[in-house]
Amino acid sequence: MNLNKLLRKNILGMKAYSSARDEYKDLESDMVFLDANENPFDTLLNRYPDPQQNRLKQIIAKQRTVSTDHILLGNGSDEVLDLIFRAFCEPNKDSILTLPPTYGMYDVLANLNAIENIQVPLSPDFQLEVDSILDAIQPQTKLLFICSPNNPSGNTVDRKAIERLLNGFKGVVVIDEAYIDFSNEVSWTAYLNMYPNLIVTQTLSKAYGLAGIRLGICFASKAIIAVLNKIKPPYNINSLTQDAAIKALENKTIVDAQVETLLNQRNSLINAFKSVSFIKKIYPSEANFILIKVDDANKRYDELIKNGIVVRNRSSQLHCENCLRITVGTSSENTQLLTLLNTLI
Numbered sequence: 018m019n020l021n022k023l024l025r026k027n028i029l030g031m032k033a034y035s036s037a038r039d040e041y042k043d044l045e046s047d048m049v050f051l052d053a054n055e056n057p058f059d060t061l062l063n064r065y066p067d068p069q070q071n072r073l074k075q076i077i078a079k080q081r082t083v084s085t086d087h088i089l090l091g092n093g094s095d096e097v098l099d100l101i102f103r104a105f106c107e108p109n110k111d112s113i114l115t116l117p118p119t120y121g122m123y124d125v126l127a128n129l130n131a132i133e134n135i136q137v138p139l140s141p142d143f144q145l146e147v148d149s150i151l152d153a154i155q156p157q158t159k160l161l162f163i164c165s166p167n168n169p170s171g172n173t174v175d176r177k178a179i180e181r182l183l184n185g186f187k188g189v190v191v192i193d194e195a196y197i198d199f200s201n202e203v204s205w206t207a208y209l210n211m212y213p214n215l216i217v218t219q220t221l222s223k224a225y226g227l228a229g230i231r232l233g234i235c236f237a238s239k240a241i242i243a244v245l246n247k248i249k250p251p252y253n254i255n256s257l258t259q260d261a262a263i264k265a266l267e268n269k270t271i272v273d274a275q276v277e278t279l280l281n282q283r284n285s286l287i288n289a290f291k292s293v294s295f296i297k298k299i300y301p302s303e304a305n306f307i308l309i310k311v312d313d314a315n316k317r318y319d320e321l322i323k324n325g326i327v328v329r330n331r332s333s334q335l336h337c338e339n340c341l342r343i344t345v346g347t348s349s350e351n352t353q354l355l356t357l358l359n360t361l362i
């Protein structure tokens with residue numbers, strides 16, 4: 018992989034905005050800060066946040082055994098993904114490859130950035146069609162998005178197939194691991210040193226229970242991280258988010274316990290679904306949701322809504338005809354769902 022050839026020309030030549038707070042690191046010291054036009058009266062939030070999020074990154078680095086210079090943080094994975102598009106894809110010229118059915122944001126961002134989205138369907142059991150993917154790659158294809166565990170199907174993607182793509186594709190392979198904490202798979206972050214064209218994204222929005230703070234994590238080579246750092250908005254992670262994330266990560270045992278509970282709840286739901294007559298198929302899940310095929314998804318969706326339960330109708334997605342995606346809730350929420358399902362005919 019030749020990073021300089023993959024990056025957009027304007028990005029290559031760009032210099033990062035130098036923010037006032039970049040010029041010294043030591044916010045704890047007794048320095049007098051008259052550099053950033055802040056209001057000097059203490060509101061706990063009157064100062065700009067750390068643009069490099071050093072404390073937070075150090076905790077993430079330790080927990081994920083990746084060094085801090087392989088990490089970039091974003092305002093949700095959505096910002097991370099957008100930065101990746103803007104670093105690599107020239108509007109009206111380059112293309113990306115996505116594998117439907119998958120997460121909708123890749124296509125939204127492709128449209129937003131005027132990038133062609135070449136779609137190569139997953140197989141009906143939601144695995145990669147490696148040969149078709151390799152065939153579909155064009156000279157201007159910069160990025161390939163693989164979601165594992167995949168949303169909306171819930172399965173993890175075969176590792177050997179991903180390896181073939183990492184080796185066979187000269188662009189960047191982005192593996193979206195939003196649901197990795199619910200899976201038995203090892204994170205691809207363990208392979209960053211082996212594949213310079215690998216980017217792994219994670220988030221605190223799912224397992225960590227912090228969708229509201231918007232924190233996405235990007236792991237990649239030092240060279241890619243340096244580029245993304247250069248183009249990110251200087252203060253993209255606000256102080257409240259940095260503090261909340263640090264607190265959650267320092268209390269990781271709470272998250273671990275919640276994940277374990279959700280995995281048990283997921284198994285109970287799967288078992289209970291087996292005896293609901295209009296559920297035709299339950300797809301295997303390594304995430305905190307379950308995709309099911311029912312007799313008539315629109316009808317079942319409406320019945321659930323009428324009774325106050327909102328699920329996601331995924332019927333319009335490829336290979337997902339009559340499919341509903343159901344998030345694993347608390348024990349009492351799941352009981353409510355099952356009670357209702359058992360009263361419907």
Ligand SMILES: *Cc1c(COP(=O)(O)O)cnc(C)c1O
Nearest residue numbers: 093094095120168195220222233
């Ligand atoms: C929920 C989800 C995300 C999370 O996005 P955030 O912007 O971090 O909240 C990312 N990727 C996939 C596939 C998801 O389902």
